[in-house]
Amino acid sequence: xxxxxxxxxxxxxxxxxxxxxxxxxxxxxxxxxxxxxxxxxxxxxxxxxxxxxxxxxxxxxxxxxxxxxxxxxxxxxxxxxxxxxxxxxxxxxxxxxxxxxxxxxxxxxxxxxxxxxxxxxxxxxxxxxxxxxxxxxxxxxxxxxxxxxxxxxxxxxxxxxxxxxxxxxxxxxxxxxxxxxxxxxxxxxxxxxxxxxxxxxxxxxxxxxxxxxxxxxxxxxxxxxxxxxxxxxxxxxxxxxxxxxxxxxxxxxxxxxxxxxxxxxxxxxxxxxxxxxxxxxxxxxxxxxxxxxxxxxxxxxxxxxxxxxxxxxxxxxxxxxxxxxxxxxxxxxxxxxxxxxxxxxxxxxxxxxxxxxxxxxxxxxxxxxxxxxxxxxxxxxxxxxxxxxxxxxxxxxxxxxxxxxxxxxxxxxxxxxxxxxxxxxxxxxxxxxx
Amino acid sequence: xxxxxxxxxxxxxxxxxxxxxxxxxxxxxxxxxxxxxxxxxxxxxxxxxxxxxxxxxxxxxxxxxxxxxxxxxxxxxxxxxxxxxxxxxxxxxxxxxxxxxxxxxxxxxxxxxxxxxxxxxxxxxxxxxxxxxxxxxxxxxxxxxxxxxxxxxxxxxxxxxxxxxx
Numbered sequence: 001x002x003x004x005x006x007x008x009x010x011x012x013x014x015x016x017x018x019x020x021x022x023x024x025x026x027x028x029x030x031x032x033x034x035x036x037x038x039x040x041x042x043x044x045x046x047x048x049x050x051x052x053x054x055x056x057x058x059x060x061x062x063x064x065x066x067x068x069x070x071x072x073x074x075x076x077x078x079x080x081x082x083x084x085x086x087x088x089x090x091x092x093x094x095x096x097x098x099x100x101x102x103x104x105x106x107x108x109x110x111x112x113x114x115x116x117x118x119x120x121x122x123x124x125x126x127x128x129x130x131x132x133x134x135x136x137x138x139x140x141x142x143x144x145x146x147x148x149x150x151x152x153x154x155x156x157x158x159x160x161x162x163x164x165x166x167x168x169x170x171x172x173x174x175x176x177x178x179x180x181x182x183x184x185x186x187x188x189x190x191x192x193x194x195x196x197x198x199x200x201x202x203x204x205x206x207x208x209x210x211x212x213x214x215x216x217x218x219x220x221x222x223x224x225x226x227x228x229x230x231x232x233x234x235x236x237x238x239x240x241x242x243x244x245x246x247x248x249x250x251x252x253x254x255x256x257x258x259x260x261x262x263x264x265x266x267x268x269x270x271x272x273x274x275x276x277x278x279x280x281x282x283x284x285x286x287x288x289x290x291x292x293x294x295x296x297x298x299x300x301x302x303x304x305x306x307x308x309x310x311x312x313x314x315x316x317x318x319x320x321x322x323x324x325x326x327x328x329x330x331x332x333x334x335x336x337x338x339x340x341x342x343x344x345x346x347x348x349x350x351x352x353x354x355x356x357x358x359x360x361x362x363x364x365x366x367x368x369x370x371x372x373x374x375x376x377x378x379x380x381x382x383x384x385x386x387x388x389x390x391x392x393x394x395x396x397x398x399x400x401x402x403x404x405x406x407x408x409x410x411x412x413x414x415x416x417x418x419x420x421x422x423x424x425x426x427x428x429x430x431x432x433x434x
Numbered sequence: 435x436x437x438x439x440x441x442x443x444x445x446x447x448x449x450x451x452x453x454x455x456x457x458x459x460x461x462x463x464x465x466x467x468x469x470x471x472x473x474x475x476x477x478x479x480x481x482x483x484x485x486x487x488x489x490x491x492x493x494x495x496x497x498x499x500x501x502x503x504x505x506x507x508x509x510x511x512x513x514x515x516x517x518x519x520x521x522x523x524x525x526x527x528x529x530x531x532x533x534x535x536x537x538x539x540x541x542x543x544x545x546x547x548x549x550x551x552x553x554x555x556x557x558x559x560x561x562x563x564x565x566x567x568x569x570x571x572x573x574x575x576x577x578x579x580x581x582x583x584x585x586x587x588x589x590x591x592x593x594x595x596x597x598x599x600x
Binding site for chain 1: 435436438439473475477478479487490491493494497498499500521524525528560571574575
């Protein structure tokens with residue numbers, strides 16, 4: 001029997017808190033899970049710094065990846081024998097679902113910004129390079145790793161396959177919303193996924209939802225909207241992200257300026273040069289990063305030491321709502337006052353915006369760029385979701401954006417120049433103490 | 435503060451006005467591929483390189499009053515027109531950012547249609563591939579656009595011409 005068709009003698013199951021069980025029968029999938037590149041995902045948290053706000057959010061990209069695989073597996077069971085579904089694409093879809101996040105690094109988003117990296121490039125490199133994953137995929141057929149890479153890159157010819165893991169209502173989002181809700185402990189991320197899976201219909205180049213399933217989709221969109229503001233954009237999590245970014249910036253600046261580290265950051269050197277090889281990239285997981293942060297608390301550089309201590313011991317920056325247009329002068333004055341007081345504003349003052357986040361909420365199509373969610377009418381026609389759902393229309397039309405100013409309130413209290421301190425507090429809190 | 439926004443404001447300042455969201459998306463992507471330090475992350479969406487970050491950042495700048503967005507109704511769709519406002523000019527004046535010369539890129543791209551810029555940006559998205567594979571990709575992912583070989587040749591020439599522009 002060809003490797004692509006090989007089944008395990010006995011089905012393997014992973015106990016999963018979101019989907020109850022993740023079922024594996026294909027030998028290829030089982031082998032992929034066992035690769036070192038996939039196992040590495042156990043050491044990368046799904047929600048980065050969110051655990052500092054919601055202590056339960058310690059789940060990994062490993063469990064999310066298994067979850068996305070499981071959802072696609074269930075979708076495809078429903079698609080079997082449907083005229084628009086090509087069963088030959090089954091294994092490809094399952095592999096792409098399982099491996100879609102393979103290139104995520106530690107605290108992915110902050111690392112990407114600090115070192116100008118793109119995890120998607122690393123996903124491609126892992127799939128196509130000299131790796132265990134590539135060897136497993138190559139065993140399926142020649143060119144199979146490239147096909148998986150194309151699906152994940154959203155450039156595969158069969159758009160229906162792409163849309164299973166990457167569209168406005170895909171297995172990726174359906175898993176992370178439920179998983180993140182479960183592990184953060186909030187109640188807003190829940191929706192009736194079983195119902196959505198039952199009303200999904202494969203069309204030539206997309207997945208549509210039967211109109212009768214509209215209310216289940218409304219719930220999903222609401223959940224996405226609420227999770228965005230309540231979890232992903234939580235201001236305390238953002239504070240931790242700001243500090244994390246500042247640590248990486250400080251360490252990189254020190255390295256570039258020839259600073260002698262007590263603990264040489266050998267794992268970071270290639271990142272500081274913005275060109276880590278695949279092997280170097282894979283070697284740096286969150287355990288390694290946290291080790292350095294803990295050790296850097298003892299560094300001589302007071303800024304690096306202080307920022308790491310804040311991150312490790314959760315001594316986060318405080319924040320206020322901030323309008324960069326109306327408060328432009330306040331920003332300039334604060335920046336100068338911080339400098340005069342000896343608190344380096346490059347590392348201790350930051351405006352953080354909602355656009356700095358890797359999450360989005362539902363938008364109807366945009367001039368042919370983003371495919372919206374389409375509802376399948378009884379006559380076979382398609383209608384965009386927000387045209388039929390007033391609930392979705394009301395939230396997808398809103399352009400809600402947000403900016404916050406982050407600063408170290410405890411450090412400000414220690415400023416010895418009383419006049420400067422009071423002026424800073426006056427700007428930040430709108431009051432000056434006598 | 436808001437350096438990434440300020441870089442985009444520098445772009446709006448350099449071109450006075452941008453008409454069309456798709457055009458805006460493609461222009462920023464093409465310049466990014468030419469080495470202009472825009473940091474918006476692009477992914478391949480159904481019909482080409484698209485940046486959700488850029489969309490959100492534009493919304494933020496509109497909400498803050500740094501750029502204005504006017505919606506015009508066309509026959510089958512809405513078209514958006516963007517301008518830098520006085521507040522935007524003021525913010526940009528004080529922003530501590532690099533200000534690369536963008537005039538050459540902008541005037542070259544302004545002479546081209548959105549359809550053409552879509553083709554160029556798609557080719558640049560696949561530029562790590564050999565030329566034949568890039569063209570094959572264009573025909574696969576852009577099958578609905580029915581690009582002709584002459585258009586691809588024109589796009590190659592345009593990319594060669596654009597890259598040395600500084």
